[in-house]
Structures are given as C-alpha cells and as structure tokens.
Amino acid sequence: MRNERYSRHYILPGFGELGQQKLQAARVLVVGAGGLGCPVLQYLAAAGVGTLGIIDHDHVGLSNLHRQVLYDTNDIGRAKAEVAANKLRQQNPEIEIRYWVEQLYSNNVADLIRPYDLIMDCTDNFAARYLLCDACRLLDKPLIFAAIYQYEGQVAVFNVADKEGIKTDYRHLFPTAPTPLEAPDCNVAGVLGVLPGMIGILQATEAIKLLTGIGVALINKLMTVNMLDNSSFIFEIPLTASAGTVYPQTLAELSTFNYEQYCASESQLIQAIDAKEFVEMWSAEDVVLVDVRDPNELPRLSHPHLSIPLSTLSAQIKKIDSTRVIFICHTGKRSLIAARYFYEQADAGQQIFHLDGGMIALENYTND
Template sequence: MEQNNHARYARQYALLDFGEQGQTKLAQARVLIVGAGGLGCPVLQYLCAAGVGHIGIVDADKVALSNLHRQPLYRTTDVGRLKAEVAAAVLRAQNDTITVAEYAFHLNNQNAWDLVSSYDIIVDCTDNFETRYVLCDVCALLHKPLVYGAIYTYEGQVAVFNVSDSAGIRCQYRDLFPVPPSSEEAPDCATTGVLGVLPGVIGLLQANEVIKLLAGIGEPLINKLYTIGLLDYQSVTIRLQPQHHPDAPGSRIAFEAANYGYYCGSANEHVALISSAELDAIAHQSDTLLIDVRALDELPRLSLPHRSIPLELLMANVHELEGSHLVLICQSGVRSARAADWLKNYFGNKQTISHLQGGILAYQSEKNDE
C-alpha cells in the first residue's frame, strides 16, 4: 500500500519544499467542506486527489438539472439524489486511500460547534449569508482556519480567515462583510446567472489555499482578499484589517442562542413560508393571489394563475393587489422573502402574506420527483 501511495502522489513527492513531509501533512489532515455545489465540487475532487486524509462533506441539497453546467461531479442520472451522498461515493472511488464522511444536513448554529471542532480546516463553499455567518462565528470562536470563496456572474473571490499573519493579526469574514448584504446588494446565482467555469476556477484556488496551509508552502491569502474576473482576467488583492464586531457572539452559548436567519434577512419571523404542496392547494382559491416578483423574461414560467410584478415595481403597484392571502414567488425564495417583508410592513394584519419556500426552482424540482 505504501508503494502504491508513493506512485499515486509521485509528482507531489518530487516537488521542492513539498516532498514526503508535505504529503504526510496532507494525509494526517481533516478538512471540512461546507457546500457540495459549484465551489464545493472542485474543492472536493482536488483535495481528494491530492491525498487529504479525511474529508467531510456538508450539504442537504439534492442534485438538480440546473446544477449540472457548473457541478461536473454529478451526472444527469444523479438528479434528485442527495449531493453529499453522491459526492462521497465519487470521492471514495477516486481515491480509496482516504476517508470521506458525508453530512446530509444544513449547517446551522445548533450543529456547527461539535462538527467544526473535529476538523483542522473549514472550506466555505456555501451560497447563502446565513450559513456564511454561522461559519464565520464558529470558526472565529474555535480559532479554525476558514478558506472562503464566492462567485458572482463572471467574477470570484478567495480569502483565508482566522489565521494569524507574521505580525499576529488575524482577520475574519466579518471584516469583509461587517453586516449581511441585502438580496439586492448580493443576489444569488439563480437570479443573476453564473458562467459555468467560474466556480471551477474559484474552487481550485480554494483547494490550493488549503494545500498551502496544510503543507506550509507558499504565501496563503491570510488577511487578504483576492478577486478575479474571467472576462478580462483583471485581478486585485486587497489587504484586510480587523474590525470591532459588536454583533458577533463571544461564547458558545451566545453563538447557539443567536437567530442567524433573522439577522441575515433570510427568515422573517412575521412572514409565513408555504411549501409547494400548500401552494397547489390554495392556488385556485378566489381569495388567494400569487405574485411572481421575478423579471418578466425569467424562466421557468409559473403554470399556476398569478400576476407578474417585478420586485422593483411591486410597491408602485401595491394598491392593485387584491386578495386576502398574498403569496410571493421568485426563482429561489430570496426576492420573494424581501417582497413579503415589504408587503407585511405595508398591510400589517389586514392581509395574510406568505412566500414560496425555495422558489420556483424548488417547486419544479418537487414536481419532477412526484
């Protein structure tokens, strides 16, 4: 087995300043990847191939057809299956010398502490701010290195948090985003679209940062934010500075008591979520009005009776909204939550306001599974 391992990693053994010592450090490491989507796929595949000894995968989502253009870890036949389970099986087949653990659940502040505690490096491959802030805070409290990556249409960014530089300075994700951006400031890729190769490029850079940290080679992006645009290859590296964060929890008790959904605007305590099944049950009721707040040319279209009012025009047309139950719908649930919040503040208790959980993409996915 040792001879086989040497053959498998021969090109890394041959590297100056890496060699057997660097490979041993990778083999002894435990790395947790949170998110097995566009960013997570290349991170998982290349850390597996490089010989990281123990890889953990956290993702509760199922493979969707719209994932496949940027998540080549999955095949068409995997649609509807749990990403964590599919990814774990692929990695085990790719490299039988490592251990792979899958966690098919959403990471939150109730389960993050014990899980993150058991890993050496955490890789943020998530696509929502609620999970990002959970990761930020638990990693800061536990002093765990956090390798961050994010994408937007044709651009991406990478950084390394919670690692001290030569001056003893250590930055965290909150130093980049002190407060969560709104959905308008940072829309998701279901809203804006994304070039399929972009998460591959950024995910590879994240994997590279993990290897540099583990092997002790090169200059990791500690306290730095690297950004690159794929249309012109313009890139910039920004040095970050630590800030004071009064909103950040100072202990495990405070962390687990925090309401991250409300803090990040992804869960309004006063606006109800409805499921796809509930939507079908009420869609044709005379007192219910479905409102699609996406742009008029966004696909797929909603087949149920509804009105289309783009989010930016909603409040200008609020006087035309008739119905005792208003149901807001968008692509993934982000804009509809914002719209439902606006209407709840406008109407108060005069009308029932809710929005579709997971948006039209989740609705269609559930229909396809039936």
C-alpha cells in the same frame, strides 16, 4: 516509502515528501458539496489529504449539472454528500472520507467542525457563512471562504494570524448581512458554469498552501476574479469593528443563536402561503399580486396583477400600494427575495405574503 500516486508532488521544489506527509496527516471539513465544494473535494482528495469530511443536506438536481461536475444524470435525486463520498473513494481509495447528509445548525456546528484542522466554506447563503465564521472563531479553526456571483468569484483565508498576529474573519468583510437584492444566490442571479470550478480550485490551492506551508496564503486578504475581462485583484481586509452588531461570544451562545433570523429578521413577518391559500386570497379587494418573473416567462398569470421583474423592483416599488401584497415567481425563490426587500420599505400595517412553490405549485394545484 514513496507513493507513486504523488510522485509529481515529491519532485516539486519546496514541497517534497514532507509536504505530502503534511497533507496525509491533515483533516479537512468541506461544508457544501455544490458548485464550489465539488472542485475543492476532487482536488483535495487527489492531492492526498488524509481525512476529508463532507456536509451537505441537498440532493442532486438537473440544474446543478452544468457546474457541479462531480455528479452526472444518474445521480439526480440522490444526496450530494453521499454521492460525492462514493465517487471520491473511487478517485483515491487511500484516504478516509466521512459525510453527513444534514444541514449545519447552531446546535450541531461545534461538534461537527471540532475534529478538523481546516474548514472550507463552500456554502451559498449568508446564514451558513456567519455560522461558520463564528464557530471557527470560537474554536480557533482556520477557515477558507469562497463565493461566486454570475461571472465573479471571491476567495479569502480567515482566522489565521498574519506576521503581526492579526486575524480577520467574515464579519470584518461583512459586518452586517447584505440584503437579498444586494447579493442574490445563483438560483436567482445565475452563474457561469465554469466559474465555481475556477474559484473552487483557488480555494483548494489555499488549503494546500496552509497545510503544507508553501507559498503565501491569502491571510487577511480577499481575492476577486472576474471571468468576463480576466481581471483579478487582492485587497487587505480591514480590521473594522462590528459596531452595534450582536453575535455569539461563547460556544453556549452560539448553540442557541438564530442565524436565519439574524440574516433575515423580517422572515417571521413575511408569510409563505400555499396554492390553496393563494387562490382563496387573490380575489380580495385589498390584495395586490406582484409577479416578479421576467415578462417572457411562462405560464402567464391570468388574474390581474402587477408585473415587476425582481431586477427592477427597487425602481418600481412605489407602484405597490395595498394593505396586503402577494409576491409570486416560478418556484418561490425570487418571490421570497422580493418580499424581504419590500418588507424593508413597507409601511406599517402592510401584510406581506409570497407563494411558496410559485407558479409550479399553483399549476399543480389547479390541475388536480
């Protein structure tokens, strides 16, 4: 018996009742319920995908709301995965929705993705992307990838064989992880609010095409879209070998692989310090403070320091000449990126620190 909810699908040429039945039988896991995950979840739920899984350990914040339109002001502070699941059940009570308020790790990824037919990569960091890439390759799961940066987005379909039997994955696109300065996330670089909506819809469309067999999916192809000039193009992902790159070859190796270290191997050599440690250190003769905020950001740092905005760090890095260097920003995110970049250029023996929590943490400490 036909369901009136999907009546416009039934009359679509090439889709029809069979296409809707395929969606109803499908199990799709969405990893990340943020800017990309919100539109993906909303449209797949509305389309009638039978089982949707949601994984996200984050909570709704005010700065999310300009682009993560599944949430509203009343949701601030609540777990994204739980809020999304509740709202999607209201949107379509006829489908099954499962959720996990937890982070994806090497030791849980296989169990979480194994029951699903299709995985949606809606994450925002390289460690998670490489983790999903390897897990899907080892478990032979199709993976639909998307990413956003300021005004531009990307979509690709991985681990699905084309007519020649060729499969590509994220490692063919990026054999090694880009540096933090080469590809900062939206917390640092910013993002146009409507961009993840558009890219997420493209990602959901690729899922529907794969699940139903309609159209031509972006198998072994990367599509990029630029919102500023309305340009888009598609190119073939090269079947390049990851020469010299070490990554898991078995599920056992996957379960113990350290992706955080793989994507930022310097992390153990960059020390995060709290506000108390910062105050104790900042007067030492061999310490240089580097403020990587933009010059107009408040509050000002009263102690002598170098002002080098993150966007100009590569051009001014030679100005930093000290045995110990402390990077600081507003929240601690940009300072960590700056510290990682500086680590790659630093001389032997230099100690690198960043203030965890940034100026916010420092103000809270000094006001107590």
